Amino acid sequence: MNQSEIYLDHAATTPPSSAAIDAATRAMHEIWGNPSSVHAIGLAANRIREEARAAIFSSLGVRFATEGQLIFTASGTEADNLAVFGTARAKRFSFTPKLITTDSEHPAILQPALQLEKEGWEVVRLSTKGGIINEAELDAALDTRTVLVSIMAANNELGSVYDLSSLFTLVKRKSPKTLTHTDAVQAYGKIPLHPEKMGIDLMTLSAHKIYGLKGAGALYIARDVTKHRQLSPIIFGGGQEFGMRSGTEAIPCIAAFGAAVSEQMKVGINTMNERVRILRAHLIEQLDTRIRVNQPRGAYLPSILSLTLPSVRSEVMLRYLSGMGIYVSAGSACSSHHRTASPTLLAFGLTPADADCTIRVSFSAMQTEEEIDRLNRALTEGLNSLAKIREKRNKPYDG
Ligand code: PLP
Numbered sequence: 106m107n108q109s110e111i112y113l114d115h116a117a118t119t120p121p122s123s124a125a126i127d128a129a130t131r132a133m134h135e136i137w138g139n140p141s142s143v144h145a146i147g148l149a150a151n152r153i154r155e156e157a158r159a160a161i162f163s164s165l166g167v168r169f170a171t172e173g174q175l176i177f178t179a180s181g182t183e184a185d186n187l188a189v190f191g192t193a194r195a196k197r198f199s200f201t202p203k204l205i206t207t208d209s210e211h212p213a214i215l216q217p218a219l220q221l222e223k224e225g226w227e228v229v230r231l232s233t234k235g236g237i238i239n240e241a242e243l244d245a246a247l248d249t250r251t252v253l254v255s256i257m258a259a260n261n262e263l264g265s266v267y268d269l270s271s272l273f274t275l276v277k278r279k280s281p282k283t284l285t286h287t288d289a290v291q292a293y294g295k296i297p298l299h300p301e302k303m304g305i306d307l308m309t310l311s312a313h314k315i316y317g318l319k320g321a322g323a324l325y326i327a328r329d330v331t332k333h334r335q336l337s338p339i340i341f342g343g344g345q346e347f348g349m350r351s352g353t354e355a356i357p358c359i360a361a362f363g364a365a366v367s368e369q370m371k372v373g374i375n376t377m378n379e380r381v382r383i384l385r386a387h388l389i390e391q392l393d394t395r396i397r398v399n400q401p402r403g404a405y406l407p408s409i410l411s412l413t414l415p416s417v418r419s420e421v422m423l424r425y426l427s428g429m430g431i432y433v434s435a436g437s438a439c440s441s442h443h444r445t446a447s448p449t450l451l452a453f454g455l456t457p458a459d460a461d462c463t464i465r466v467s468f469s470a471m472q473t474e475e476e477i478d479r480l481n482r483a484l485t486e487g488l489n490s491l492a493k494i495r496e497k498r499n500k501p502y503d504g
Contacts, residue, residue: 121313176324181211204227257289266406433464446460
């Protein structure tokens, strides 16, 4: 990217920080041993991995972690799959097992849920209309057949933040044997996450959303879950990662993950959010009045802003903005290749037509007001010139 380009798609991925790149480079140049080897270079690689693990535990407020409480994976998607299928395979059920999740999870949960459904599970998808989960709906769905409740901490398309402490307290009170999982890929580093205080048994993280590299994710596992072997591996082999995820660890990616986490802890969640909130307010203040903000009714991440354009398809605006060196996305990066409307936006309450005209802007705290001004100007210019093309053709502009 050059200086004149503006990246506003941090929910899709973040640029690796200098600290992350330095850590990965060092791991590649100097400490490239296999962490399972017992010679010096293997042990050095092992140390790097353990330092990264310790940094993540510290960021989660876990002070006395026991073996196997954090499993490095290759991505957030893999950690989500481990949480769902690992729980499903840990036991044999003499009844129809049930998974409770939401109707706007990332495909990394939606698809495993569909798969379990094909295998005979009952899957309940709680409504997230308006960005809110109704506790009574969760209460009604919970029963002794509920093996897992998986609710994301923050939504990737709208930024909705759910009150996990309250939801998971309800789960534990009503059905103590049910495991709780949260996909915290978007929330990690943006809201405080203390799994031990929030009743979280399993939690998914991903490095490339917090200025680390693609190629590293992690699954946090509560002590009781490891102790009672309530999770099975889904990848078998050499027994790495406490037997929960075989395969030689990607040490450069893990080293970068640790460095990114340490850096984030130094800056602090509040400082970052304060800055992002200012940027969000600045954008909304000067936003073209024809554009609608899809703000969740409850809590939300200030870094994610969902905008519905007046009858201009998101894909068309995306290309227009990209031509001007401004990068945003339509829904989530993963769903933007599909022509169907984003299920998350529909679940939020948008019509299919509005969902098709919705873009996502996602900031970093490092962004400037000038960049936001340029986006706002480009959006207005885009709406005007795309409307002109539409007039000329005298039919809806379909790109
Ligand atoms: N979960 C959420 C909420 C996400 O936003 C993403 C990525 O966009 C993932 C899971 C998948 O993470 P990864 O890209 O590391 O596989």
